[in-house]
Amino acid sequence: MIRPIVHDPQQLNHRAAPATPADAAIITDLIDTLRAHQDNCVGMAANMIGQNVRIIVVLMGVLPVALVNPQIRQKRDPFATQEGCLSLEGERPTTRYQTITVDYQDQQFQAHHQEFTGFIAQIIQHEVDHCNGIVI
Template identity: 60%
Template sequence: MIQPINKNINSLQEVAQPATPADRQIVTDLVDTLRAHQDNCVGMAANMIGQTKRIIAYQLGPMLVPMINPVITQKQDAYQTAEGCLSLSGQRPTTRYRNITVRYQTTDWQTKTASFSDFTAQIIQHEIDHCDGILI
């Protein structure tokens, strides 16, 4: 179900709790909400829909990919950029990494490790920051 976008700075700065199989509906709602905002958004974290769970979703071409309990385990090649966010107004400067490795769980609760680069890595870093209560 499509959820409203959370713009409350205090709740956006809360550190997300690990997700469990009981949180499947949050995954579905997050993907549905990202799909509804695809024209101006490429990624979302659960706290952006008012849920303090460690769940993100990002756009990869036509696919919307959820990641549960993502953790960056490796990062390389820092650079400066500016980003926007549906939960915040305007663009803000931030440091990102061109190459990252992430450990996460799939919607089947299988643990995976994958490497990402460039814009996809940037999206994932932004959303994992949301899980950690970090705003750009």
């Protein structure tokens, strides 16, 4: 189901709780909501739709991919950039890393350890920040 986007910084500034299999429906809502906004959005965290659990979805090409309980374990090659956010107006400066290594679970709650680079890595960092209560 497509959910409304949260714009209230007070709601977005809370660290998300770990997701459990009981939160599986949130993944579907996140994917549906991201698809509804994919003309101007490439990633989304659950707190952006009012669910404060550690679930993000990222457009990887044309496919939205869920990362449940993502934890960035390594970061390499920092760079300065500007980012926008569907929850905020405008763009803001931030530092991101070209290469990251992430531990996460997939939509079936199976564990993964994977390296991401480039724009996908940047999207994941932005959404993991949301999970940590950090808004650019």
